[in-house]
Amino acid sequence: MTTTEARRLPGTLITIDGPGGVGKSTTTARVIELLTATGATVHGTTQPSRTPLGELIRHGTDTYRGLALANLCAGDRLHQLAAEILPALADSRIVVSDRYVPSSLVLQGLDGLTFDTVWHLNDSVYRPDLAVILNADPDVIAHRLHSRGAHSRFERTTDSSTHESLGYHRAATYLRERGWPVTTLDTTTAHPYEIADQIVDLIRPPAPTYPIDGITEENPACP
Template identity: 55%
Template sequence: MTAPAAERLPGTLITLDGPGGVGKSTTAHQMTAALTMIDLPVHATAQPSQAALGELARHGTDIYQDMALACLCAADRHHQLDTEILPALREGAIVVCDRYVASSLVLQGLDGLPAELVWQLNHGVYQPDLAVILTGDPHIIAARLRARGGHSRFERAEDNSDKETALYVHAEAELRARGWPVTTLDATAEPSDTIAARIVSHVHQVLKGNNPACL
């Protein structure tokens, strides 16, 4: 059952977003390992989820576009919140989620959908305790993406990194305007383990009751 918008649960939700190839999954893995090593309860997850809805969204970007894909991603997010993320937060875990609403604002924006529509589809989602946006030099990100290979039609587009990087600037502004605590880090200027360590430091500030976006 979805938590009321004003209800804050015992756990801590940390989300990571950013252009394809920026290093979200690697950073999330390193963060999880670092937090686990100091005996903090961590639940690592990702969006799209591993549920049936998430698999459709992950593997169906060539089939589903525009409003269809936006609805699919939002439905998967609501379902994952109810069945996985909120239960973990109620148990007091630190939930590290690879992609969240910012990714929808950007990817659905690439399909031409307005941000307000994306927010409407995601109405009632749980606000993170810290939303991290990884960004950086789009040329470096594009090179990483070429080396890794694109996972979706968005990532296979030649100008994807430039477009995504630009749209994440707008996504950050959208989150801040709605009162979400946001920290943006350049993931191309330092090694991924250093970026992960910076985020872990921010997580400690969150756990102490400080907002790293205001430090």
């Protein structure tokens, strides 16, 4: 059990990860928009954070590598949890994070670190209520990535889309084995808004039906 697992907070933490070009940021923004439209109190965030440390990481992947970068990312995440995410969860908000631990497993894995090493740096983080991992055919996301341009050295490496896609498949299995509620969604042919609809359905399951004089949705009054 991680240190934060002893006390679950009343809010809901949703994390969304996936390879560059998979539609993650567009999907995340749409999920926040849809949940807000229902009247829910939603807090959107991103990792790395928008703090000075987070911006250093975001723009410093050409400078920092391997275990040094992994430690920076873990430190930024733990600070963001304490200063931003956990207070929002304590306030019963739905927190939707663009990237979380799965991205560290994959990207630091591309730097040669094992999943176990990255997990050891992050095993005290708050477990999400739903960890969504988006993935797609590597050729499709490679084309999307080329169209929008690379955001980091990870996305500029040869066959980055193939390596990231495989990494996220492995990360999903690795985290499920550690008790994380992981859902994987394929965005190869689906628009980000369609994927966002699916995620919102997972967050807000349909209300149960109650029979009225023997009539339910499964037993309608009229054929």
